[in-house]
Amino acid sequence: MGDDDASWAAWGAGAQDEETSAPIAGLAGGTVDRNGQVVFFGQDTAGSLHVVAGDGQGGWTDTDLAEAIHSVPEATRLVDGRMMVAYTSPALDVRCVVELEDGTGWQPAFSLGGSVLGSPHVVQAGDGSVNVHVIGSDHSWWSSSAPAGDPTSFGDFQPMGGGNITYLAGARGGDGLQMVFHMNTSGQIWGREQIDDQGTWGDFYLAFEGADTNCAFAVAIDSQAQPNIATRTNRQATINQRDASGAWTPTILNASTGEWTYPPQFTRHLSGRLILTFTDFIPDQGTFPAAVLQGSNPYQGDNTWHPDAPAIVLGLGAGITQPWSAHIALPDGQDRLYLAYPNTSTGYLAIIAMPPA
Numbered sequence: 001m002g003d004d005d006a007s008w009a010a011w012g013a014g015a016q017d018e019e020t021s022a023p024i025a026g027l028a029g030g031t032v033d034r035n036g037q038v039v040f041f042g043q044d045t046a047g048s049l050h051v052v053a054g055d056g057q058g059g060w061t062d063t064d065l066a067e068a069i070h071s072v073p074e075a076t077r078l079v080d081g082r083m084m085v086a087y088t089s090p091a092l093d094v095r096c097v098v099e100l101e102d103g104t105g106w107q108p109a110f111s112l113g114g115s116v117l118g119s120p121h122v123v124q125a126g127d128g129s130v131n132v133h134v135i136g137s138d139h140s141w142w143s144s145s146a147p148a149g150d151p152t153s154f155g156d157f158q159p160m161g162g163g164n165i166t167y168l169a170g171a172r173g174g175d176g177l178q179m180v181f182h183m184n185t186s187g188q189i190w191g192r193e194q195i196d197d198q199g200t201w202g203d204f205y206l207a208f209e210g211a212d213t214n215c216a217f218a219v220a221i222d223s224q225a226q227p228n229i230a231t232r233t234n235r236q237a238t239i240n241q242r243d244a245s246g247a248w249t250p251t252i253l254n255a256s257t258g259e260w261t262y263p264p265q266f267t268r269h270l271s272g273r274l275i276l277t278f279t280d281f282i283p284d285q286g287t288f289p290a291a292v293l294q295g296s297n298p299y300q301g302d303n304t305w306h307p308d309a310p311a312i313v314l315g316l317g318a319g320i321t322q323p324w325s326a327h328i329a330l331p332d333g334q335d336r337l338y339l340a341y342p343n344t345s346t347g348y349l350a351i352i353a354m355p356p357a
Helices: 005-013
Strands: 016-019 024-032 038-044 048-054 060-068 074-077 083-088 094-098 110-113 116-124 130-136 141-146 158-161 165-172 178-184 189-193 205-208 218-221 227-233 236-242 248-252 265-268 274-282 286-293 311-313 329-331 337-342 349-354
Touching: 024 074, 024 083, 024 337, 038 337, 038 349, 060 094, 074 116, 083 116, 094 130, 116 165, 116 178, 130 165, 130 178, 141 178, 165 218, 178 227, 189 227, 205 236, 205 248, 218 265, 227 274, 236 274, 286 337
Parallel strands: none
Antiparallel strands: 016 349, 024 038, 038 048, 048 060, 074 083, 083 094, 094 110, 116 130, 130 141, 141 158, 165 178, 178 189, 189 205, 218 227, 227 236, 236 248, 265 274, 274 286, 286 311, 329 337, 337 349
16 A cells, blocks of 8 residues: 555555355454464354454355354464454353464363453563453453463453443553553543563553543554554544653544444554544444544654544445444555454455455
């Protein structure tokens, strides 16, 4: 993809739907496997966890892991190349499935325990440890960790603080240390970060406030090693970006109506710039996936978000109507962007690829 607006628009115009035979009703999550191919995880109509893997040529295979799932699954690729997916079960405990070392299948699922609200969020730290962050039934933040190379040896969930939490998300900073942000019922976004490689956590700090409390948010680290948080503010899509001094600057994206009803997602273009994907509402047509490129309109060659950056609408005419659906966009080594959603007319998971294979 080129570095100007025309190339971005042309790239998006080449989007192509790739139908699968995976009977996914909702709950999309994804990662990239050790071979550089995109893999999505979803729930079928019976509530079972499925793995839908691409071959990079427009073909997809579906595997039913026969695990009951109650939340959006969160997947990550471990330092040894294996994939791991974490999710909440109908019993509201956190469960994980880890890929076999040879990549030929999956180990039996195991429980981390807990009684949680919503979905788990996974952050792999610079030391290779795997960390699962959740909202407990007491509406505070809890965390469990497993050492590098042993993703089945999680410790007990430990209380991390906070209160009245409605959503949380985390990321690994440029220094390999974790940072976690949460939203409370007042629309405030609070953050807490590790301050050394021994895993010590600093104090909570108020990042910013005014976010709509009924919407999820997304966190990503940009090329300047600073966090970017996508929220909805006064029903408008907003990027809140921190600079090196610690100040946060909001940028309202005029291309979006802000009418997202599913969690927004960040992915990274091969240039290092971020891409935000979200659902956009078009009157009389429905809700559709869209994407905005960091530094676009005019292209500035840095990590600036421009309020008039154009949004590419993906899959026009393929409205997303499932209330539990989430879309995940992941690039592969061929500079392609994937986005998955349950197709309510066919009953199968639909994949959008830009450009097509």
